[in-house]
Amino acid sequence: MPLQTDSLGTAIGESLTLHSTLCRREAGAFQNAIRSGEEVLVACTQERRLFSELAEQTEGAVSPLRFVNIRETAGWSSEAPRATPKIAALIAAARLPEPEPVATVPFHSTGHLLILGPLDAAERAAALFGEDFSITLFATGPGDAGGMQERRYPVLAGRITRLHGWLGAFELSWQADNPISLDVCTRCNACVQACPEGAIGLDYQIDMALCRSHRDCVKACQVAGAIDFQRPLQTQTECFDLVLDLRSSAATPTFNQHAPPQGYLRWDGRDLAALLALRALVGDFEKPRFITYEQKICAHSRNGAVGCRACLDVCSAEAIASDPKHQRVEVNPHLCVGCGACTTVCPTGAMAYRAPGIADQGLRLRTVLTHYVAAGGRDAVLVLHSQERGLALVEELGRAAQLGVAKGLPASCIPLGLWHTASTGIELWLSALAWGAARVVLVVTEEEAPQYLEVLQQQADVVEAMVTGLGYPAGAVQLLHCKAHTDLDAGLQALLGSRRAAIARPARFAAAPEKRSTLEMALDHLLALAPLVPAGATAIELPAPGAPLGEVLVNKDRCTLCLSCVSACPAGALLDNPQLPQLRFIEKNCVQCGLCETTCPEDAIGLHARLSLSPDRAQARVLNEMPPYVCIRCGTPFGTLKAIEGMLGKLAGHAMFQGEALERLKMCGDCRVIDLYSSSNERKVIDL
Incomplete structure (x- = not known):
């Protein structure tokens, strides 16, 4: 690596000494550092295990130890001589305090394993597990050769009605709908030989479509008594810690979602690495x-x-x-x-x-961008990737660049690992642009669910509409689809071929814990520095669905001001007026959820996704108002003219609302009770 220690030291504010063999001949320098009591950051992840073990074996080692990769991410690149600002940014991010710990979810697994599939395949798979597992088989057919003659494991069979749960808490329900009880069957094969239709397979279950009720099998099984055609149909349930499913996904709808529960594995019989992962799930575990x-x-x-x-x-x-x-x-x-x-x-x-939250994620992004600019970097590109496949692609690209078969990450591209690529959204992307990022690139791989790709693209389209509408260059947020490191290499080079400059004056706000607060601060900064807004423009049209901003449109001819929409709005965007019959609206608060639209009994509401450019977007404005209807007895307003007249028109022909009853509908609640009571007393006097 062409590491420029003088420039890097200036960038991070410390004098640096270059150690070229720190993990070998110069290990003493590392040991001295971890005895100092100050936090130690090792800029090498290749030898993480070696350094960690060395720290454990060093007497008097008290320093906290962290690691950061500056080799594949910066030093192994065709632009390595210009990567000092990026290295300074990565080091600054690695030195941030750890986020506050979050609550955890416990799992407990004793190794009670259920294997689903053809009997022969299930028994072969069971043999791969050790004594730490208690194994039960659920046979879904004999397979190619049938099961083993020796019965080593409990075997269940029947029609599965439900399988649900997670690691340590799977529950299987099935109906034992076959005449042969596998608990009693000794696999002597007498029934298989006796059946004239060949309706009994080596999974020792009867194919009722082939059976002609000769009952020869019953006679052959008299000693064991495993066959009973009169056995009542019963639903049975059993719990398991782990599930190994050998069935094809087309054969069953069980756990076909993109991310199956932990402890469940669908296995093709070939990938032993996947099987080893299942073997490791015995004991007590927790996750955030x-x-x-x-x-x-x-x-x-x-x-x-x-x-x-x-x-x-x-x-x-x-x-x-x-x-x-x-x-x-x-x-x-x-x-x-x-x-x-x-x-x-x-x-x-x-x-x-919450792992980490918006405030912690924002602090990391802002720290990286601030130190990158302070070290002399320009037009930073944040490359956000997952901690698994995305990280692997970044490291593969760095190794390929070191071998001279790829260009590697450009000096302006700062890779940052996330637990998952889908864990950041519009509020952090816009904040990153406000803090000085020229671009945000999301590296998506084959591990992403299809719906993730769809919503990430929707969110990216919303950002694109906002920034271009404000006059900023296009291409602010890009999805980069990568199957191999060559795709990452080519994709980044292509993106940088069209230069996009960062904002002229980076923002200084800190991300708030709340999503909407962070989004509003980013928008306020981008609006304030917008380079070009078309003359007379009052709003920027945003694509829907996906846009979390916009206005509510009200059809005044339909609206009766019943205010059902006000009680439904979760964001405080729709308001009433205690003094007047009005429906008011604060556009800044609207999230375009559609609850007002679905709640409105008059079908009078519609949504319009947009970013308002008006300085009054945070102020309440009137969407609809109408004169009040006053009580004919006391003159007190108690409803809207349109609503009461509509009600009177609908009830005028009803037998129960004639004469005095119809007139009472024109009164407020208090006067209606008084009038009803007075009329009742008058009738009593007349009767007397």
């Missing part, structure tokens, strides 16, 4: 509770009406369900894989990512 949910601002449902379904539709693990009774959604933390896509598409921030 990635998502928090705030019902108060959720736009899913109100008053029995359903509006936003974004989180439900995007979840690849089927971990989110609608709870119509309590008008909310529920996140199953045991099924959640932490992709964060639900938080990305949530317009209100009711779904919030």
Whole structure:
């Protein structure tokens, strides 16, 4: 690596000494450093294990130890001599304090394993597991050669009615609908030989479509008594810790979502690495509770009406369900894989990512961009990638560049790993642009669920509409589809072929914990520095669906000012006026969830996705108003003229609303009671 220690030291504010063999002959320098008590950052991930072991073996080692990769990400590149600002930025990000720990979700697995599939294949798979596993087989057919003669494992069979759960808590329900009980069967094969139709296979189950009820099998099985055609149909249930499914996905709908639950593996019989991962899932485990949910601002449902379904539709693990009774959604933390896509598409921030949260993610992005510029870098490109396949592509590209068969990451491209690429959205992308990023590139690979790609592209299109509408150059947020490191290499080179300059004056705000607050701060800065807004433009049109900003349109001819929409709005965008019959609207608060539209009984509301350029977008404006209807008895306003007249017109022909009854509808509630009571007393006097 052409590491420029003087320039780098100036950039990070410390004098540096270059160690070319720190993990070998110069290991003593490392040991001295970790005895100092100050935090030690090792700029090499290749020898992470070696340095960690050396720290454990060093007497008096008290320094916290961290690692950062500046080799594949910066030093192994055709632009390595110009990569000092990027290295300074990566080091600054690595030195940030760890985010506050989040709550965890526990799992407990004792190794009770269920294997589903043809009997012969299931028994061969079972033989690959050791004594730490308690194995049960569920036979779905004999397979090519049938099962082993020796019965080594309990075998179940029948028609599966349900399989659900997660690591340590799977539940299988099935109907034992076959005359042969596998608990009793000794596999003597007498029934197989006796059946004239060949209806009994080597999974020791009867194909009832072939059976002609000769009952020769019953006679052959008299000693064991395993065959009973009169056995009542029963549903049985058993719990397991792990599930190995040998069936083809086309044969069963079980766990066909993109992200199956932990502890469940669909196996083709070839990839032993996947099988080893299942073998490791015995014991006690925990994972972060990635998502928090705030019902108060959720736009899913109100008053029995359903509006936003974004989180439900995007979840690849089927971990989110609608709870119509309590008008909310529920996140199953045991099924959640932490992709964060639900938080990305949530317009209100009711779904919030916490591992790390928006404030911590924003601090990392802002730190990187600030130090990059301070070290002399220009037009930074943030390359956001996943911690698994995305990270592997970055490292493969660096190695290819070191060998001279690729260009590697350009000096302006700063790679940052995320738990998952879908865990950031429009609020952080716009903030990154406001903090001085020229571009945000999302590296997406074959590990992404199709719905992730769709919503990420929708969000990128929204950003594109905003920035180009404000006069900024196009191409602010780009999705880069990569199957191999060569795609990453070519894609980044192509993007940089069309230069996009960063904002002239980077923002200084810090990301807030709330999504909408962060989004508004980013928009305010970009609006303030907008290079070119068309003369007379009052708003920028945004693509829908996906846009979390816009206005509510009201058909005044239909609207009766019943204000159902006000009670349904989760964001405080629609308001009433206690003094006058008015429907008011604050556009800044609107999240375009659609609850007002689905709630309106008059079908008078529509949505319009846009970014308002008006300075009054945070002020309430009147969408509809009408004269009040006053009580004919006391003169008190108690409704709108249009609503009361509409009601009178509809009830005028009803038998129960004639004469005095119809007149009472023109009174306020108090006067209606007084009039009804007075009329009742008058009738009593007349009767007397």
